[in-house]
Amino acid sequence: MTNIHINDTTLRDGEQAAGIVFSAAEKIAIASMMDSMGIPELEVGIPAMGGSEAQAITTIVQKGLKAKLLGWNRAVRSDIEASIACGLKRVHISVPVSEIQIKAKFKGKTNLVWQRLKDSLNFALDQDLFVSVGAEDASRADESFLLEVAQFAQSLGASRFRFCDTVGILEPLTTAQKVGKLVECLKIPIEMHTHNDFGLATANALAGLQAGATAVNTTVNGLGERAGNAALEEMIMALKRLYQVDLAIETSRLRELSQQVIAASGIALPPWKAIVGDNVFAHESGIHAHGVLENPQTYEPFSPDEVGWKRRLVVGKHSGRHLLTNVLSQHGIRLNHEESQVVLDSVRHLSVQMKRSLTVEELLYVVSNRSMSHGIV
Ligand SMILES: CC(=O)SCCNC(=O)CCNC(=O)[C@H](O)C(C)(C)COP(=O)(O)OP(=O)(O)OC[C@H]1O[C@@H](n2cnc3c(N)ncnc32)[C@H](O)[C@@H]1OP(=O)(O)O
Ligand SMILES: O=C(O)CCC(=O)C(=O)O
Structure with missing residues (x-):
């Protein structure tokens, strides 16, 4: 061509x-x-x-x-x-x-x-x-x-x-x-x-x-x-x-x-709209996020800056430890393996209840109010 x-x-x-x-x-x-x-x-x-x-x-x-x-x-x-x-x-x-x-x-x-x-x-x-x-x-x-x-x-x-x-x-x-x-x-x-x-x-x-x-x-x-x-x-x-x-x-x-x-x-796009949708560089699933943290090319066909957009790591029902640890470390929080698992269980429970992923503020709230989050931390 x-x-x-x-x-x-x-x-x-x-x-x-x-x-x-x-x-x-x-x-x-x-x-x-x-x-x-x-x-x-x-x-x-x-x-x-x-x-x-x-x-x-x-x-x-x-x-x-x-x-x-x-x-x-x-x-x-x-x-x-x-x-x-x-x-x-x-x-x-x-x-x-x-x-x-x-x-x-x-x-x-x-x-x-x-x-x-x-x-x-x-x-x-x-x-x-x-x-x-x-x-x-x-x-x-x-x-x-x-x-x-x-x-x-x-x-x-x-x-x-x-x-x-x-x-x-x-x-x-x-x-x-x-x-x-x-x-x-x-x-x-x-x-x-x-x-x-x-x-x-x-x-x-x-x-x-x-x-x-x-x-x-x-x-x-x-x-x-x-x-x-x-x-x-x-x-x-x-x-x-x-x-x-x-x-x-x-x-x-x-x-x-x-x-x-x-x-x-006045017409919004579905988040999955190819190239420009809100979610096209968003990763929630544990396996995907782990891969992307190692090397973004594992789950992205090209870099988000190429189209003026950005990568997002979203904590929700499908997330895993690597993603959680990465997001929390950006806020100066370090959890050991056991603590991470407990927070993840809470995140999963809350995501299912709310039928959505958690905002960073909600995640930090879960971490800092562990006894209130699900009664399990
Ligand atoms: C596949 C496409 O997208 S085609 C583009 C479609 N876009 C639009 O229609 C949006 C803009 N259109 C308009 O503002 C209006 O339709 C106008 C101003 C073009 C015409 O309005 P009106 O005169 O009220 O006619 P109306 O829209 O009801 O009917 C279309 C007329 O154009 C004729 N026409 C349609 N396509 C063509 C064409 N390619 N070449 C010649 N005449 C055509 C129709 O036969 C009809 O003619 P008639 O009024 O003699 O029966
Ligand atoms: O330009 C033309 O001829 C028609 C274009 C069009 O909008 C169409 O066919 O859908």
Whole structure:
């Protein structure tokens, strides 16, 4: 894999997640932060929505960021005009390509796919815009029809073709086969846009890249329609660590970026969320903590600082002596073997009663009030 290009769509598909609204200030702050981290392209929204959305996009454009900025459009001339009015120089034009979508959107009239794509694309090119074309529901489309649309877009002058697994029904092997066929026949770059309905968005996007696609849509925290999109942080770290593709993006700010999007979206992440979740470098189990204390690589695929996060040792139901001793020694407390075992029994008992691990304060309380903790110390 070489020259992989990230085009993040947190501000477009991410915000399409039901119930999510970013304020203009939040959109601008997220765009600025991603830009400063080195994300090379941002799909900033849908100018055709007008009003505050168009205003926010215009403000982002006026900030003069290094990142390339793309506006999302239907194959409709007035959508492109709205993008131009925001000052965008790059537009993405989407057309439905599966039978089911063409039936629902264009009343089954396939000729409208060609006609509307041609009219909107030509109009955009006449305005000297960079044009990317998206094949909505490409994964369920007839493969020859999809290829014809892609070649048509290329012949008209599109600079990139987006393969969309709109309802997230692919798995990696099929993704690679489908994308590989397009790569063989197209000269323009192919971009992956994958959804997470079966939890495979990142895996499928990576499979597309392995098959020769060179661009990929992501969203921070995997935010997006229904089950979301391929997560930016997963994509960057998988490329870096599993494929040795370093995109020169400041990974040490991934956790901070994730927190910014959590704050703006009002949606918390599960603690186990890959790369940026609260628990991804937390160790409670005795055997794991013992291993990590000897060498963090025993149970961590990479160091937490690489993504701007930190290791935590948590004392709870599954903890063992090595972990306990380590945590207590940070507070100047040394216990002998027998005392440690008694405290551990107490910790286990309390954790089961409270159905959670103990805070450090609770642990210290257990140690200093041994007679009260469980009646056994
Ligand atoms: C897979 C995706 O994520 S696609 C992106 C989805 N994102 C969004 O929908 C968010 C922003 N959308 C909006 O603000 C509104 O839907 C607007 C402004 C774009 C359009 O609003 P409305 O005019 O009220 O239309 P509405 O949303 O009800 O219906 C969509 C219309 O676009 C048409 N349409 C849908 N996709 C396309 C397309 N790719 N190219 C051309 N027309 C399209 C539909 O056929 C329908 O047309 P009709 O009004 O002539 O029947
Ligand atoms: O860009 C497109 O063509 C559609 C993108 C999209 O959001 C999708 O297909 O899920």
